[in-house]
Amino acid sequence: MNKILFALLLLGFSLNAQTNTYHISFENAEHHEAQITASFPQVKSNSLILSMSRTSPGRYALHEFVKNVYDLKATNSKGAALEVKRIDPYSWEISDHDGTVNIEYKLFANRGDGTYSQIDETHAHLNMPATFMFAEELKHRPIKVHFGVRKDLNWKVATQLKLESGTTYSAPDLYYFLDSPTEISDFDLKEFETNGQTIQFALHHKGTEEEFDQYFDQVKSIVEQEEAVYGELPDFDFDKYTFLACYMPNVSGDGMEHRNSTILTDKESLSDGGMKGNIGTVAHEFFHAWNVERIRPAELEPFDFSGANMTGSLWFAEGFTSYYTGLMLCRAKVNTPKEYVEGLSGTFNYVWNSPALEYYSPVDMSYQATFVDAATSVDPTNWENTFVSYYSYGSILGLALDLSLREKELNLDDFMELMWEKYGKTEVAYKVEDIEKSLAEYAGEQFAAEFFRDHIYNSKMPNYQELFKSVGISLSRDADKFHFGADLTKTDEGLRIYRNTFKGSPAYAAGLDSGDIIISLSDKLVTTPEEFAEQIQNSDYETVKVKFKRFGEEKETKVILKGNPTYSIKLDENASEKALQRRKKWLEAK
Incomplete structure (x- = not known):
């Protein structure tokens, strides 16, 4: 969201602009139900169209959240019933109101991840598009939402929304509201201050305080290393960023970035493998606070809640973020250089041994997100031969670009900082060609043109043998098997x-x-x-x-x-001193 627009919206809110209000309660949580009411005052149109979103920020496929909404009723300001007419699978038309439309409905929700909502006796895990109806024509209005927490379950609220009082929160507009997931549970909370901003970590789990302490130390190190890549933190709205972590046996593993928060879900507790298994998602999603939330593809700005969202830049937005995920864990000393380097093998083999490269470039693979990003279908596909994840593809290309730049005494960190200065801080959305232009500005026109021609618009494999050798890493195959x-x-x-x-x-x-x-x-x-x-x-x-x-x-x-076509990637114990120094500069903490 443009900072000036955001400031104006806040100003409008403070001047008592008309506000849409929501209330959600969880009396029937054991059966995964929420009761939701909403009020839309001073409606100027003859009929108000209310809809459920078809997708969710950070997702590119359709999810059709409306299927879990039922028992919808509408009244006017005096409580008189209004006619509710279903006009398409996702929307209702409410007419003959007196300027106010009040609604109530029930929601069934039982999938805890980065896209859906889950309500049970352990928590109310809310992704807003999967939970709340909205009126598109009133999208610029401020919103207030009251969470009717279960005090008998010791529930509290964690969210990027602005706290008004008690358990009432606000958003400057509909877009911000739908982009603000909320975890309501008996969670633990830790936080630290950095450069005048607060980083919060709300953890819903069954572990110990000592485990959380150890995990939070890793989180702080990751935040510091990712800030070092860009030279600064984003200016988080309300000076706060919130990790919403739910490591419980009833959720589904996921991670999903938002403007000032992220959802982290996994069945593994910190004591049951989660200490090591979940921290990568922390690194990945926080990196998105820069790359995708603010350094943003033009096709996703604004995000379309009524249909699928497609961009050819996911190899960069998701893929380069995936490259930095492993690198940040190494620099933060969560993983050793040996663990990081040898861990590259799986993704490397998945990408470069895939027959799908015959058909699609990284840009083309990005276009497939609509069909693969948690999308559902009943007919079989041939993805084994026609698709490589843009996460993996972009990650391995990010590695190649970083090592190629380091041969020129440059590096990917400084290039990402340039993208941040040009497109992130300004919040001017970019297109694929803008990435190439920025690389040309940083590393030279010939270098950028060749890299994009061979590896972004086509599927040519970089010369990893030489690139790895330059940082003291060996690449080999055991063809005898x-x-x-x-x-x-x-x-x-x-x-x-x-x-x-x-x-x-x-x-x-x-x-x-x-x-x-x-x-x-x-x-x-x-x-x-x-x-x-x-x-x-x-x-x-x-x-x-x-x-x-x-x-x-x-x-x-x-x-x-x-x-056997499988590649093996290992640290080269016989590497030159120059290569070892370059590797150290690449992998060491900043």
């Missing part, structure tokens, strides 16, 4: 191929496909995936006979094995 190319799971009938075989793999070339049941290899029965892998590696021949069942009919094919 055989590769089959199918993912198997044990069933009563045999080993079932449970997803599409990869184009170019031995299994694909032999005609094997998802759903096939493998019975034997070269006339030897195989009953477990481990036994299958062992027989492949111990095969005396490059060609193996495979018996399998398809649609109940037994078949046979020959599979010509290939060398």
